[in-house]
Amino acid sequence: MRHSRKPLCLLIILSLTLILTEVAQAKTESINVEPGKEVTRTINLASGDRITITFTVLGPDPSTIHFYMVLPNGTTSDHGEKSQYTIAFFTDVKGEYKLHFDNSNSSNAQLVTLNYEVEHYIFGVPQMFFLLIAITLLLLSVAVGYMLMGKYG
Numbered sequence: 001m002r003h004s005r006k007p008l009c010l011l012i013i014l015s016l017t018l019i020l021t022e023v024a025q026a027k028t029e030s031i032n033v034e035p036g037k038e039v040t041r042t043i044n045l046a047s048g049d050r051i052t053i054t055f056t057v058l059g060p061d062p063s064t065i066h067f068y069m070v071l072p073n074g075t076t077s078d079h080g081e082k083s084q085y086t087i088a089f090f091t092d093v094k095g096e097y098k099l100h101f102d103n104s105n106s107s108n109a110q111l112v113t114l115n116y117e118v119e120h121y122i123f124g125v126p127q128m129f130f131l132l133i134a135i136t137l138l139l140l141s142v143a144v145g146y147m148l149m150g151k152y153g
Contacts, residue, residue: 025118033065033103033110041099043116045091050119052088053099059110066102071095090121 033039045051057063067085068078072095079085091097101112120127
């Protein structure tokens with residue numbers, strides 16, 4: 001009796017699709033920060049994630065904005081007045097990281113172009129590479145299983 005491999009292949013493809021949708025998170029956004037106002041963006045991160053945040057301020061001179069972050073443990077990380085800025089770090093704590101763009105000291109609106117990318121890590125290895133190794137090992141074990149079944153079958 002011969003079994004069909006289509007359901008197994010479909011199950012593997014569906015599983016990989018679901019797993020790979022959570023591999024990385026990236027976003028690009030334009031934020032208009034009115035004079036005298038502050039805009040906040042929240043990013044949910046897991047412990048051990050690596051995030052890279054880049055932003056550029058466009059507007060009339062001086063085209064700067066005060067940038068600071070509030071970490072999940074309540075600590076504030078002040079980065080000062082910036083016109084262009086890039087920061088990359090590994091997260092220590094799971095939770096909401098709040099990005100604050102403060103235009104309180106300006107009489108002109110500023111346009112902030114925000115880009116961020118989050119890369120998840122498993123056991124200190126980037127999740128994509130970890131999944132590649134896991135899939136390779138799975139396929140090798142299936143191939144060895146077929147060879148053994150053919151030898152004894």
